Amino acid sequence: MPPRQTPFFIVFLCFLNACSSVFATQFDFGTLTMSTLKLLGDAHLNNNTVSLTGDPAVPNSAAGRALYSDPVRFRQPGSLSPASFSTFFSFSVTNLNPSSVGGGLAFVISPDSSAVGDSGGFLGLQNPAAATGGGGGFVAVEFDTLMDVEFSDINGNHVGLDLNSVVSAQVSDLGSVGVDLKSGDSVNAWIEYDGSSKGLRVWVSYSTVRPKDPILKVDLDVGMYVNDFMYVGFSGSTQGSTEVHSVEWWSFNSSFDSAAAPATTSAPSATSPPEQKESKSSRKGTVGAVAGVVTAGAFVLALFAGAFIWVYSKKVKRMKKFDQSIESEIIRLPKEFSYKELKFATKGFSANRVIGHGAFGTVYKGVLPESGDTVAVKRCNHSGQGKSEFLSELSIIGSLRHRNLVHLQGWCHEKGEILLVYDLMPNGSLDKALYEARMPLSWPHRLKILLGVSSVLAYLHHECENQVIHRDIKTSNIMLDEGFNARLGDFGLARQTQHDKSPDATVAAGTMGYLAPEYVLTGRATEKTDVFSYGAVVLEVACGRRPIEKDAAANGKVGVSSNLVEWVWSLHQEGKLLTAADPRLEGEFEEGEMRRVLLVGLACSHPDSMARPTMRGAVQMLLGEAEVPIVPRAKPSTSYSTSHLLLSLQDSESDCNNAMITISTSSSENTLSGRLIL
Structure with a gap:
């Protein structure tokens, strides 16, 4: 190529590059x-x-x-x-x-x-x-x-x-x-x-x-x-x-x-600018335009490079801050596992090793290569929310000690992965034991499980240095060891608060059927919202039915969508409470124990949070050391007022002073209605 044409060729290449960047x-x-x-x-x-x-x-x-x-x-x-x-x-x-x-x-x-x-x-x-x-x-x-x-x-x-x-x-x-x-x-x-x-x-x-x-x-x-x-x-x-x-x-x-040139045989696009023939008199202007485009392109490139460096530095700072926060939380934990050994233990996180799904992660069965121990490896989500829930679970469960908690063995944070290692529970989850086991779970085992869960919740609510609200109590988060002892797990949604401190309002999180009505309305999780969830678990274990079922029928009392609490309360109203017992038990239970358990479930599921017992009280009732409070035959409606109710709708907040919320429930319909009076 002649030397005189080389500069123009370079400018022309820069022009093509600038034009392509305009379309990027x-x-x-x-x-x-x-x-x-x-x-x-x-x-x-x-x-x-x-x-x-x-x-x-x-x-x-x-x-x-x-x-x-x-x-x-x-x-x-x-x-x-x-x-x-x-x-x-x-x-x-x-x-x-x-x-x-x-x-x-x-x-x-x-x-x-x-x-x-x-x-x-x-x-x-x-x-x-x-x-x-x-x-x-x-x-x-x-x-x-x-x-x-x-x-x-x-x-x-x-x-x-x-x-x-x-x-x-x-x-x-x-x-x-x-x-x-x-x-x-x-x-x-x-x-x-x-x-x-x-x-x-x-x-x-x-x-x-x-x-x-x-x-x-x-x-x-x-x-x-x-x-x-x-x-x-x-x-x-x-x-x-x-x-x-x-x-x-x-x-x-x-x-x-x-390198892909436009097809000359194609019709001009309606959104493309009209083509104009270039005259000799306009060539100088064209060369000037090329120089302008190149200059502008260089300027835009410099801005983009600066913005990229800034965004990247911010990302690096956030990652360093996250890593430091992880290190500060996990220093107390027993062991740091390597990513390589956990990947080997789970056979590359094989789908065949999946044994469950938590609120913010997938759980795999693993066999540790060094010791041969069988463990459960929770692989946390990779989103920002998953990382924060990982820190929550890590900081809370790492400091807790109770025989009815799933034991945390250690952790791993490598290659962008967040992994928690727990003892493997050989009898799986309570959910699977109730609905998927070939043999029905016996009544003594069910009673022992309910006592174990109530015991650990009483520990979380009343005996820890900071009160722990679990927020996701359900049968799939209750694991069973070799002796069918309950082990509560999955603390991804849990929150720690000082005792007697008013909780903050958040977006209600958990599983439908286990959520207290006041929690759904206000987003404020308290020990009494955990009590309501426990009440749903009690009734589920005693009746062998999920809190909300579709196309269920029992004695003609349940419609297309069945709410367990409504159904049990309707049987209590008719004086037929014991007919709620799981038919798979074939009557092999002590009637006094079954009646007490069902009444404890209803007491914990009371629509008025103030009428629910504490978890300490629930333990004493199940053991027969305290009388179950009188449970009204008809499910009560409740009204409560608050001087400041936080309403959340699509991330907008508004303050309502002297508001009255009336919650009414019907035993014949699976509905919850609210009336706001200003």
């Missing part, structure tokens, strides 16, 4: 603001997490979208050549009532930034009219928790590629990679599209390390399905469910391959 888009949750994130329908922001379908305490049908507010260029001007893009996001699907029907969520590329599709199986992507030919183009990767025959779903746990239709063009079972969308754990997803080779790939995993093989691999010309400019984001829906779809982290990057 890059962002993540760390750079998004309320002005660059558009929330539609039922979507809202909650503690730096996007909830697509709200946080319903009762079954609801909802749909919502969260989009990047600026359009992203997906085709080069005057051509159908598609952009290359990649995105990574972490999400979770939680459900207060796992028996309720799901929905799902999807990463979506949409031409519209203002419309939301229908709820249910439509995932907020489409409405019935569009599904039958009414239009509405989009490209989406769906994560579906609802098996809908109408849309040819293979199951209620799959990933699919949707092209202008909620009937997936290609689908894969997430169970094949050991991922359960409804587990409540954080799920990580990677989606990449190569505009040159026209290939789309999707990876899904619990780990932050991308798997070697994609779960979806599709040859696809995205240029045939998108406009020049599209919007990117997420869409989700529920169908008569309490399912919550949360996006906890999101990063996106798109660009064009500079």
Whole structure:
């Protein structure tokens, strides 16, 4: 190349690079603001997490979208050549009532930034009219928790590629990679599209390390399905469910391959600027424009580099701060395990080793290579919330000592992973012992378990230096050792407070059927909200029925949706309390003990928190050392007033002075109604 042409060639290359950078888009949750994130329908922001379908305490049908507010260029001007893009996001699907029907969520590329599709199986992507030919183009990767025959779903746990239709063009079972969308754990997803080779790939995993093989691999010309400019984001829906779809982290990057020239045979795009022929008189202006673009590009590049360095330094500081906080909390713990030995112990965290799912992590069976001991390894979620819950569980259970607590052996924090190691409970959870065991759990074992749980709760509430409120007492969090002794675990939601200190209001967390009514309304967890949860467990153990069941029937007293407390109270009103006993026991129990246990369960489940006993009192009642308080035959309604009630709705707070809340319950209906009088 002649020397005189070399400078212009370099400038020309810089011009092409600057032009391609103009069409590139890059962002993540760390750079998004309320002005660059558009929330539609039922979507809202909650503690730096996007909830697509709200946080319903009762079954609801909802749909919502969260989009990047600026359009992203997906085709080069005057051509159908598609952009290359990649995105990574972490999400979770939680459900207060796992028996309720799901929905799902999807990463979506949409031409519209203002419309939301229908709820249910439509995932907020489409409405019935569009599904039958009414239009509405989009490209989406769906994560579906609802098996809908109408849309040819293979199951209620799959990933699919949707092209202008909620009937997936290609689908894969997430169970094949050991991922359960409804587990409540954080799920990580990677989606990449190569505009040159026209290939789309999707990876899904619990780990932050991308798997070697994609779960979806599709040859696809995205240029045939998108406009020049599209919007990117997420869409989700529920169908008569309490399912919550949360996006906890999101990063996106798109660009064009500079080697891919626009197709000259394509018609000009309606959104592209009109082409103009360059005259000789305008060449000097063009060269000046090139120089301006290069200068501007260099300036933008410098700004971007500065911003990147700043964001990276902030991230490093946060990680160092988190590591330091971990070190300060775990210094008292017995042992630090290496990631390598725990990975070996669980056979690479194999799906075949999964023995349960906690509030913020998956539990694996492991065999330690050095000692040969069998342990339970809890792999905590990778979201920011999962890390904070890990610290909560670590700091609380690491300082507690009681025979009815699951024993913590040690911890590991390597490779971005957070792991806790516990003694393995050979008889699994109380939930599985009640509903999945081949032989029914005997009455002596049930009574011993209830006494063990009441004993450890009395310890947490009254005997610790700081009072511990567990907030998630349920049968799946109660483990059984070789002697069927109860061991309470999963302290991810637990909170420590000083004795006699008024609790702070938070968002109610836990499992539907175990939540006290005042906790759902105010978000204030107290020892009495734990007592209510324990009451639900007592009735569940005595009756062999879940707190909320669907399509259940017993003596014609239970409708389509059955609430256990309502049902037992209705039998008590009719003078038939003992008929609530688990029929699988075949009458092999002492009637006086059964009656006492059922009455203790009802006393703990009293709708008025002030009428509930303490856990110390519950222990004495179960042992026969104290009389059970008189339980009214009809379930009472209760009213209580507060001078300052904190109401939370989509992260907005308002103060209500001299408010009266009336909670009324009906023994014939599974409802909870509230009346606010100002």
